Amino acid sequence: MRKSSVQQKKDNKANNHFEVAVLGGGPAGMMAAGRAAELGAKVILLEKNDSLGKKLLITGKGRCNLTHYEFDRVKFAEKFGKNGRFLYGALERFGVRDTLNFFQSRGLNWQVERGNRVFPREGDAENIVQILLGYLQEGRVMILTGSRVIDINLVQEGTEQFKIRFSGGVVSAQKVIICTGGKSYPQTGSSGDGYSWAENLGHTIIEPTPALNPVETSEGWVQEAQGLTLKNVSLQLYQNGRKCDERFGELLFTHFGISGPIVMDMSKSIDNHLRKGKVKLLLDLKPALEFKQLEERIQRDFQDFRGRMLKNSLAKLLPASLIPVIVKLSGIEGEKKVDYITKPERRQLVHLLKELELTPIRLLGFSWAVITSGGVSLKEVNPDTMASRKIKNLYFAGEILDLDGPSGGYNLQECWSTGYLAGEGAAKSLKRI
Ligand SMILES: Cc1cc2nc3c(=O)[nH]c(=O)nc-3n(C[C@H](O)[C@H](O)[C@H](O)COP(=O)(O)OP(=O)(O)OC[C@H]3O[C@@H](n4cnc5c(N)ncnc54)[C@H](O)[C@@H]3O)c2cc1C
Incomplete structure (x- = not known):
């Protein structure tokens, strides 16, 4: 039976109207859409990429470090600095334990690895994406990939309806959840589109800057050590002769400078200090040894290597690719026999091993930042529901x-915590019309 044109229009309208529209299909968007649908809402998820979770797939080098094994929400939240308190409500509602239960109940075995990082025991980030897709399908979420949202408009002030214009047309929704991520790794789709929509709707955007970012340094020698990972080293940040920050752990040399967990974690602090003036980094290659202990250790090594050249006598202390670097920086001839190394020369070696200087010039920027600092001002969001x-x-x-x-x-x-809370907040406050 053919439908009348009035009925057809009504049907089209109903088909294009959703109770909840989630914009952006990353981890936060998938969790938000899944939770809203689980609570019975009619949900649409719009994603501009051809598939969901493109960035999620590269997390943890493809293995996905899905959470941090810390159940104390205060301890967890303080890692986010002064803004961390905002997360108390979300962590209370859907915290680390809930995340682990969520994935485990959907067939994922997980394990806690070094530094309390949680990874899938078998499988990888693809399994995480598949579980989230299953969650969306369970709730019959309408997923539209290849659908770039252009803008969001209030149909009329006070009508509580949004019109969402996207590359494939227009949909309307009673509630909108913006989950378009930050600006880091834009090649994965996160190009900061949501900031301008939020701004147009009256929100304040705290300037987005790259965080967890590799650092470019001025020293040319880093190229010689390129690819070398150093474990259990300490990195100290100095400005105007004052120590301002310190990290301990793993560092990686690259062709442009330094990277790896301790550099990434310190990058925000490096950036903040660079804005104020010159910054010096001191790398301690032997943090377990005091200066004197290290000097004695070198003396013992040189005893063992009697008659050998300096460049062939540092293998017990340094990885192979750093030996020529340290020898060159020390100003001592590499061919010099260790028997003839003077006390000042030995002290110079100790100094280099304990205080290897690196001069940061800049962070590498959004293209290589793991995360974006800044974004929608938390003062304008309710931490108990994620509502504007x-x-x-x-x-x-x-x-x-x-x-x-x-x-x-x-x-x-x-993302899991705020996504869950936003989905729940949106679904629970729906007016059934
Ligand atoms: C290399 C790398 C490794 C990482 N590893 C880890 C890790 O192991 N553990 C960890 O905790 N964190 C890790 N992170 C950080 C983590 O990936 C992010 O915190 C997380 O992806 C943010 O999720 P999100 O949903 O908020 O945003 P995103 O993941 O950025 O998703 C936003 C989505 O919105 C879509 N979108 C944007 N604009 C539009 C538009 N106009 N219309 C429609 N869709 C749009 C995007 O295409 C994207 O799919 C890593 C990040 C990177 C870059």
Whole structure:
């Protein structure tokens, strides 16, 4: 039977109207859409890429460090600095334990690895994406990939309806959850589109800057050590002769400078200090040994290597690719026999091993930043529901918020927690019309 044109229009309208529209299909968006649908809402998820979770797939080098094994929400939240308190409500509602239960109940075995990082025991990030897709399908979420959202408009002030214009047309929704992420790794789709929508709707955007970012240094010698990972080293940040920050752990040399967990975690602090003036980094290659202990250790090594050249006598102390670097920086001839190394020369070697200087010039920028610092001002978002305090029925979740944590699973947990809460907040406050 053919439908009348009036009926057809009504049907089209019904088909294009959703109770909840989630914009952005990353971890926060998938969790938000899944939770809203689980509570019975009619949900649409719009994603501009051809598939969901493109960035999620590269997390943890493809293995996905899905959370951090820390059940104390205060301890967890303090890793996000002064803004961390905002997360108390979300972590209370859907914390680390809930995340682990969520994935485990859907067939994922997980394990805690070094530094309390949680990874899938078998499988990888693909399994995480598949579990989230299953969650969306369970709730019959309408998923539209290849659908770039262009803008969001209030149909009329006070009508509580949004019109969402996207590359494939227009849909309307009672509630909108913006989950478009930050600006880091734009090649994965996170190009900061949500900031301008939020701004147009009256929100304040704290300037987005790259965080968890590799650092370019001025020393040319880093290229010789390129690819070398140093474990258990300490990195100290100095400005105007004052020690301002310190990290211990793993560092990687690259062709442009330094990277690896301790550099990434310190990068925000390096950036803040660079804005004020010159910064010096001191790398301690032997943090377990005091200066004197290290000098004695070198003396013992040189006894063992009697008659050999300096360049062939540092293998017990340094990885092969760093030996020529340290010898060159010491100013001592590499061919000099260790028997003839003077006390000042030995002290110079100790100094280099304990205080190897690196001069940061800049962070590598959004293209290589793991996360974006800044975003939608937290003052304008209700931490118990993720609802906007400016626009009724608007919600935010994930990296678009002014929240950034260190590496180690903190940032994905922020997405799971805020996404879940936003989905729940939106669905529970629906007016059934
Ligand atoms: C290399 C790398 C490794 C990482 N590893 C880890 C890790 O192991 N553990 C951890 O905790 N964190 C890790 N992170 C951080 C983590 O990936 C982010 O915190 C997380 O992906 C943010 O999720 P999100 O949903 O807020 O945003 P995103 O993941 O950025 O997703 C946003 C989505 O919105 C879509 N979108 C944007 N604009 C539009 C538009 N106009 N229309 C429609 N869709 C749009 C994007 O295409 C994207 O799919 C890593 C990040 C990187 C870059």
